[in-house]
Amino acid sequence: MDALSALLFFVVVGSVFPLAVGPDAALLAAIGPGVVWVAALLAVMISLHRLFLADLEDGSLEQLLLSPRSLTGIVCVKIAAHWLITCLPLIAVAPLLGLQFGLPAQAIGLLLVSLLLGTPTLVLLGALGAALTLGLRGNVLLALIVLPLCVPVLIFGSGAVTAGNQGLAVNPHLSLLGACLLVAAFLCPWAVAAALRLAVE
Numbered sequence: 001m002d003a004l005s006a007l008l009f010f011v012v013v014g015s016v017f018p019l020a021v022g023p024d025a026a027l028l029a030a031i032g033p034g035v036v037w038v039a040a041l042l043a044v045m046i047s048l049h050r051l052f053l054a055d056l057e058d059g060s061l062e063q064l065l066l067s068p069r070s071l072t073g074i075v076c077v078k079i080a081a082h083w084l085i086t087c088l089p090l091i092a093v094a095p096l097l098g099l100q101f102g103l104p105a106q107a108i109g110l111l112l113v114s115l116l117l118g119t120p121t122l123v124l125l126g127a128l129g130a131a132l133t134l135g136l137r138g139n140v141l142l143a144l145i146v147l148p149l150c151v152p153v154l155i156f157g158s159g160a161v162t163a164g165n166q167g168l169a170v171n172p173h174l175s176l177l178g179a180c181l182l183v184a185a186f187l188c189p190w191a192v193a194a195a196l197r198l199a200v201e
Contacts, residue, residue: 032101033161
């Protein structure tokens with residue numbers, strides 16, 4: 001259900017902007033990458049607040065902590081499953097949103113590559129925020145923690161598509177996205193596991 005809500009939010013936000021801006025093709029192509037990336041970021045945030053909540057409520061989180069298996073490994077599996085369920089559908093429909101903004105085929109291809117590199121980082125950072133705010137009411141604190149951390153991913157992701165549209169080199173942007181993913185993949189699972197232990201205690 002959360003994955004469907006995130007997908008619908010992504011589609012609705014991405015579809016409303018071209019209607020609001022008007023038929024200016026140059027303006028739509030200029031703002032398109034940024035709008036799609038912001039919509040993807042907010043859609044991911046919508047789906048993250050319940051990532052560990054059900055485990056906490058039914059007591060399975062305590063069982064996971066007592067399990068002989070590595071909690072960090074379990075966290076990695078949950079994050080990967082969440083990305084597959086939530087983010088892959090967003091990436092699949094992203095070309096349709098790109099067409100609404102009049103993006104050329106090359107720009108749409110770059111948009112897909114940037115989303116494939118960037119959305120795992122968003123989910124990793126969001127999982128950390130979800131673990132830190134586990135058990136607290138409301139999602140405002142989660143957004144306040146996670147959104148500032150996601151700004152570099154947002155800049156590099158939309159910047160890659162914009163640079164491609166302008167005929168500039170895109171490799172620096174994609175390389176920085178990859179670097180963000182590597183750092184997040186190395187640090188976030190361990191930090192999430194530590195935050196979950198604190199939440200149960």
